[in-house]
Amino acid sequence: MKVTINDVAARAGVSIKTVSRVINNEPSVRPATRKKVMDAVSELNYQPNLAARNLAGTRSYTIAFIYDNPNAYYVIDMQNGILEACKARGYELLIHPSNAGSPTVHRELQDLVEHSKIAGLVLTPPFSETQSVIDTVKRLEVDYVRIVSSEAALEDEGNCIQVDDSAAAYDLTRHLLQHGHRRIGFLCGGEEHVSTHGRLDGYRRAMQNAGIIVERELVLKGEYSFDSGVNGAKKLLQSDNPPTAIFASNDEMAAGALFAARLMNIAIPEQLSIVGFEDSPFSRQTWPKLTTAHQPNNEIAKCAAALLLSRTRGKATESGSASKEAGIKREFTPELVVRDSSGPAPVEIMNDE
Amino acid sequence: MKVTINDVAARAGVSIKTVSRVINNEPSVRPATRKKVMDAVSELNYQPNLAARNLAGTRSYTIAFIYDNPNAYYVIDMQNGILEACKARGYELLIHPSNAGSPTVHRELQDLVEHSKIAGLVLTPPFSETQSVIDTVKRLEVDYVRIVSSEAALEDEGNCIQVDDSAAAYDLTRHLLQHGHRRIGFLCGGEEHVSTHGRLDGYRRAMQNAGIIVERELVLKGEYSFDSGVNGAKKLLQSDNPPTAIFASNDEMAAGALFAARLMNIAIPEQLSIVGFEDSPFSRQTWPKLTTAHQPNNEIAKCAAALLLSRTRGKATESGSASKEAGIKREFTPELVVRDSSGPAPVEIMNDE
DNA sequence: CAGCGTTATGACAGCGCTGTCATAAAGAAG
DNA sequence: CTTCTTTATGACAGCGCTGTCATAACGCTG
Numbered sequence: 232m233k234v235t236i237n238d239v240a241a242r243a244g245v246s247i248k249t250v251s252r253v254i255n256n257e258p259s260v261r262p263a264t265r266k267k268v269m270d271a272v273s274e275l276n277y278q279p280n281l282a283a284r285n286l287a288g289t290r291s292y293t294i295a296f297i298y299d300n301p302n303a304y305y306v307i308d309m310q311n312g313i314l315e316a317c318k319a320r321g322y323e324l325l326i327h328p329s330n331a332g333s334p335t336v337h338r339e340l341q342d343l344v345e346h347s348k349i350a351g352l353v354l355t356p357p358f359s360e361t362q363s364v365i366d367t368v369k370r371l372e373v374d375y376v377r378i379v380s381s382e383a384a385l386e387d388e389g390n391c392i393q394v395d396d397s398a399a400a401y402d403l404t405r406h407l408l409q410h411g412h413r414r415i416g417f418l419c420g421g422e423e424h425v426s427t428h429g430r431l432d433g434y435r436r437a438m439q440n441a442g443i444i445v446e447r448e449l450v451l452k453g454e455y456s457f458d459s460g461v462n463g464a465k466k467l468l469q470s471d472n473p474p475t476a477i478f479a480s481n482d483e484m485a486a487g488a489l490f491a492a493r494l495m496n497i498a499i500p501e502q503l504s505i506v507g508f509e510d511s512p513f514s515r516q517t518w519p520k521l522t523t524a525h526q527p528n529n530e531i532a533k534c535a536a537a538l539l540l541s542r543t544r545g546k547a548t549e550s551g552s553a554s555k556e557a558g559i560k561r562e563f564t565p566e567l568v569v570r571d572s573s574g575p576a577p578v579e580i581m582n583d584e
Numbered sequence: 585m586k587v588t589i590n591d592v593a594a595r596a597g598v599s600i601k602t603v604s605r606v607i608n609n610e611p612s613v614r615p616a617t618r619k620k621v622m623d624a625v626s627e628l629n630y631q632p633n634l635a636a637r638n639l640a641g642t643r644s645y646t647i648a649f650i651y652d653n654p655n656a657y658y659v660i661d662m663q664n665g666i667l668e669a670c671k672a673r674g675y676e677l678l679i680h681p682s683n684a685g686s687p688t689v690h691r692e693l694q695d696l697v698e699h700s701k702i703a704g705l706v707l708t709p710p711f712s713e714t715q716s717v718i719d720t721v722k723r724l725e726v727d728y729v730r731i732v733s734s735e736a737a738l739e740d741e742g743n744c745i746q747v748d749d750s751a752a753a754y755d756l757t758r759h760l761l762q763h764g765h766r767r768i769g770f771l772c773g774g775e776e777h778v779s780t781h782g783r784l785d786g787y788r789r790a791m792q793n794a795g796i797i798v799e800r801e802l803v804l805k806g807e808y809s810f811d812s813g814v815n816g817a818k819k820l821l822q823s824d825n826p827p828t829a830i831f832a833s834n835d836e837m838a839a840g841a842l843f844a845a846r847l848m849n850i851a852i853p854e855q856l857s858i859v860g861f862e863d864s865p866f867s868r869q870t871w872p873k874l875t876t877a878h879q880p881n882n883e884i885a886k887c888a889a890a891l892l893l894s895r896t897r898g899k900a901t902e903s904g905s906a907s908k909e910a911g912i913k914r915e916f917t918p919e920l921v922v923r924d925s926s927g928p929a930p931v932e933i934m935n936d937e
Numbered sequence: 938c939a940g941c942g943t944t945a946t947g948a949c950a951g952c953g954c955t956g957t958c959a960t961a962a963a964g965a966a967g
Numbered sequence: 968c969t970t971c972t973t974t975a976t977g978a979c980a981g982c983g984c985t986g987t988c989a990t991a992a993c994g995c996t997g
Contacts, residue, residue, distance in 0.1 A: 233698050235953055246977045251955060259975055278699045283953035285635035286982050290955085303656040303865070311681055326679060328664055345586050346631045457869045486869050493871045512656070513866055516810045516839050518846045588983055599947045604985060612945055636983035639952050643985085938997105945992070955982085962975070967968105 234275045243271035254279055281323050291350040294539060295325040295343060298355050301456070302483065304511040305355075305528055309378075312532030313353055320540050325349070331357040337367045344371045351375055351539040353532070359383075360425045376539045378531055381562065382432070383425040392535040392561055396426045396508075399524040399565035400433025400478070403506050406522070406567055407476045408441050411576035412504060414449065416474035418463040418484050421454040430480050430508060449474060453484065460487020468495055468503070475503060475576045482507035482514040485521050489572065500574030510568055519571030526565040534560050587628045596624035607632055634676055644703040647892060648678040648696060650711050654809070655836065657864040658708075658881055662731075665885030666706055673893050675703070684710045690720045697724045704728055704892040706885070712736075713778045729892045731884055734915065735785070736778040745888040745914055749779045749861075752877040752918035753786025753831070756859050759875070759920055760829045761794045764929035765857060767802065769827035771816040771837050774807040783833050783861060802827060806837065813840020821848055821856070828856060828929045835860035835867040838874050842925065853927035863921055872924035879918040887913050 240247040245264060252260050253268040260268075271277070284292050296313050300306050310326070317324050327343060329336055336358075343349065351374035358364045359377035365387075368375050377384075377391050381398075384391040407415050417434050420427035431450065438445050451466060453459035460479050464487065467474055479485035485507030489499060497503050499519055507514050510525035537559050593600040598617060605613050606621040613621075624630070637645050649666050653659050663679070670677050680696060682689055689711075696702065704727035711717045712730035718740075721728050730736075730744050734751075737744040760768050770787050773780035784803070791798050804819060806812035813832050817840065820827055832838035838860030842852060850856050852872055860867050863878035890912050 237953080247954080248956095248977055248979095249975085252976085255955085261975065264975080278695075280639070280953050281700065282635040282638035283982090284955075286633070286639050286952090286984085287954040288956075288982085303660040306660055307656040310679070314679060314681065324679060326663070326667060326677060328667065342631075347634065483869070490869070490871045513869070516836070516843070516866070518843045518871075590983080600984080601947060601949095601986095602945085605946085608985085614945065617945080633983050636952090637985075639954085639982090640984040641952085641986075940997095941995080943992100943994075945990100947990080948988090950985105950987085952983105952985085955980105957980085958978090960975100960977080963973080965970100965972070967970080 234277050236277075236279070238275055239268065239271045239277050242275060243267045279321065281321075285348055290543065291348040292321065293323045293325055293347060293349055294351045294353060294536065295327055295347075295349050296353045296355075297327045297329055297340070297358050299329050299331040299357060300355065302481075302511065304513070305509070308528035309355055309532040312529040312534075313536040315529075316533045316536035316540060319537075322350070322540060329358075331361060331364075336364060340364070340367050341371060344373045349373060350543045353535050353539060354378065355532075356380075356424055356426065357421075361423070374539065374542060376535045378535050380425040380429040382429045392531055392538065393563070394426070394429075394526065394531065395562060395564040396429030397433040397436070399508070399526075399567075400430040401437045402433075402567045403508065403522075403524050404434045404437035404478060405441075406569065407478070407504060407506065407573060408437060408443075410476075410504065410574060412474075412476040413443060413576070414446075414472070414474040414476070416464075416467040416477040417445075417450045418453050418460060418467075418477060418479045418488065419451060420480040420484070422452070424455070427455075427480060430478075434478055453480070455481050455483060457483050457487040457490070460484030461491045462487075464488035464491035464505075465495070468492065468497065476573070477503065477505045479505060479507050482509045482511045482521055482523055485523070485572070486513060486517050489517050489519075489521075499572055502577055504573040504576070506573055508565070510565070514568075514570070517572070522570045522573040523568050524565035525568045527563060530560075531563055587630050589630075589632070591628055592621065592624045592630050595628060596620045632674065634674075638701055643896065644701040645674065646676045646678055646700060646702055647704045647706060647889065648680055648700075648702050649706045649708075650680045650682055650693070651708050652682050652684040652710060653708065655834075655864065657866070658862070661881035662706075662708055662885040665882040665887075666889040668882075669886045669889030669893060672890075675893060678702070682711075684714060684717075689717060693717070693720050694724060697726045702726055703896045706888050706892060707731065708885075709733075709777055709779060710774075714776070727892060727895060729888045731888050733778040733782040735782045745884055745891065746916070747779070747782075747879065747884065748915060748917040749782030750786040750789070752861070752879075752920075753783040754790045755786075755920045756861065756875075756877050757787045757790035757831060758794075759922065760831070760857060760859065760926060761790060761796075763829075763857065763927060765827075765829040766796060766929070767799075767825070767827040767829070769817075769820040769830040770798075770803045771806050771813060771820075771830060771832045771841065772804060773833040773837070775805070777808070780833060783831075787831055806833070808834050808836060810836050810840040810843070813837030814844045815840075817841035817844035817858075818848070821845065821850065829926070830856065830858045832858060832860050835862045835864045835874055835876055838876070838925070839866060839870050842870050842872075842874075852925055855930055857926040857929070859926055861918070863918070867921075867923070870925070875923045875926035876921050877918035878921045880916060883913075884916055 236247045236250050240250045354377045359379050381393040381395045384393045451463045453463045477488050479488050488505045507521045507523040510523045514521035514523045589600045589603050593603045651659050707730045712732050732744050734746040734748045737746045804816045806816045830841050832841050841858045860874045860876040863876045867874035867876045
């Protein structure tokens with residue numbers, strides 16, 4: 232809005248094209264010239280005009296973030312992470328809340344890509360795991376990065392930032408097992424989320440490794456919501472042989488489970504242990520505070536955006552493609568955070584060991 | 585990215601300038617011509633290219649949303665509301681998370697305004713209430729709308745969307761009074777927030793109208809956080825003459841108060857009533873669910889953005905300035921939502937009435 | 938229907954940048 | 968030191984739109 236490429240060129244005593252070359256890291260600029268330009272840039276505090284860049288070149292300096300997630304903490308963390316990566320590289324972010332269930336998603340995506348020149352898309356669950364959405368994105372031939380549960384990355388590793396739900400769930404379950412729990416209930420998230428299956432898998436593996444056969448009625452379908460946590464926990468706790476611990480597939484469900492236990496006058500963690508998943512802020516705002524697995528959403532998102540951007544600038548980076556993705560972590564395993572909602576299994580009916 | 589103003593012009597058989605006139609609602613276009621153009625626009629599904637618009641005209645089609653709020657629900661609601669308003673009018677949103685405390689805010693704002701051509705700013709608390717920030721914004725001569733507590737709007741009504749914290753707090757307090765509470769503790773939000781003062785004022789007025797003199801030690805300073813709620817409630821409850829109800833200045837603090845009560849084995853609402861403020865999602869995820877005041881953040885934000893946009897398009901709207909702001913609500917009073925954390929005052933020491 | 942004030946429309950430049958292509962400078966080779 | 972490459976730099980058009988200004992069409996009046 233103020234200082235333009237012309238000002239920089241004048242100051243550096245070169246043509247605007249040369250300035251353009253420097254700020255875009257293109258080759259064929261003598262070091263001395265490059266330095267002159269860089270100096271002018273910083274002296275004038277020049278920043279290229281995004282609108283002009285988007286309009287002129289074939290490249291785009293805008294990426295879009297598509298989300299549909301009822302969990303505000305999750306979205307904000309992700310968004311801030313993406314924003315950081317964008318700012319670092321001079322990109323702009325287009326925010327697009329949408330509705331995974333609705334049939335208009337595909338049309339929305341198409342409009343988005345066709346109307347605004349977009350360098351790429353960051354997809355988070357549930358979009359990143361919905362095959363039809365991915366198909367649409369591929370058909371539109373737009374670059375993208377998906378944040379997904381490791382299980383879902385298989386065919387598409389280059390475009391994925393993976394979260395190892397299974398490994399984290401394994402750790403969480405082991406934590407309960409080490410506290411002597413043998414009957415551990417599991418509340419599933421929504422079927423449509425791959426993370427649901429990953430977390431269940433981790434739980435199953437841990438149980439199996441401990442030599443425990445998981446009874447059918449201990450694993451309940453549900454979805455990633457508070458109410459689902461309440462209902463699931465109620466069902467488990469009202470059964471003839473209730474578990475001594477409950478693995479809720481996310482913190483919100485765990486909060487629901489806590490709520491249900493409270494309704495039924497069950498003391499946490501004395502009579503029942505509950506663990507969540509994600510380490511969202513409100514896992515610290517329940518009573519008692521939740522044992523959970525810390526999922527670094529902010530960093531995950533930052534890496535996803537960085538990965539996307541590392542590709543679009545492509546062509547002319549100095550040090551070759553090898554270094555381009557340096558420092559971009561591609562797989563995350565949420566780490567166990569022990570707080571107050573889990574403890575030793577109550578000692579009453581000791582029928583094994 | 586696909587169909588441009590040229591295509592529309594060709595199809596409608598007019599010059600691109602005429603198309604420009606139509607899509608910008610400028611005068612001096614014959615109805616017949618206008619119709620031809622409109623038809624072409626919809627047949628081709630034309631959408632003006634934002635980058636080009638931003639680059640060419642003096643107008644800008646980008647507004648920015650500045651926030652610094654630890655409450656993710658609040659931010660997301662606001663953001664979605666703003667986004668709706670933007671989409672409806674073909675504007676773009678620039679998201680700018682920042683840090684109200686940091687001294688760099690002013691520089692950030694300046695960079696934002698100087699580097700990207702910005703049509704206006706939507707400011708939410710705490711920025712919208714920080715005088716130095718407002719001064720900076722005014723100095724930069726950029727249009728803006730502030731979302732503020734009614735008390736803060738005085739001098740600047742035209743630029744404010746007001747939330748009547750005082751009235752809502754009055755209602756909330758009355759609710760407690762009607763349940764027979766006489767000793768009602770009040771946990772303040774951060775001093776720097778005007779809403780803190782508005783809420784306190786509403787509480788004070790209600791108490792006064794009920795003929796109750798509020799003792800000093802019943803009103804505690806704090807900030808809008810869970811921990812602050814925990815600490816404040818503890819202090820109140822450990823005093824010699826504890827209150828029978830606590831007014832927490834937001835839901836997060838109320839959740840904290842609930843937590844403290846739980847620690848001290850105080851039954852809610854039997855022994856103690858607690859109310860929050862805002863009706864954020866987690867007011868439904870506590871045990872028991874919170875009585876609170878519903879603050880329609882999404883709509884508030886939508887109106888704020890709509891107000892901002894109603895001005896920037898200015899000049900050439902058909903029906904004059906009167907209709908421009910039609911339907912834009914400018915003041916909101918959060919409404920009482922009674923849930924389970926409030927109830928009749930316990931009957932023990934009846935020393936007055 | 939000439940003569941005037943409007944109102945409607947279009948030609949054209951230019952926003953700040955990038956892509957293409959031509960040209961200048963520098964190196965390599967003979 | 969001439970010729971041929973290679974590398975470095977610049978002139979210029981044009982992205983899709985809006986602003987300015989000139990011109991064309993219209994609508995009155997006498």
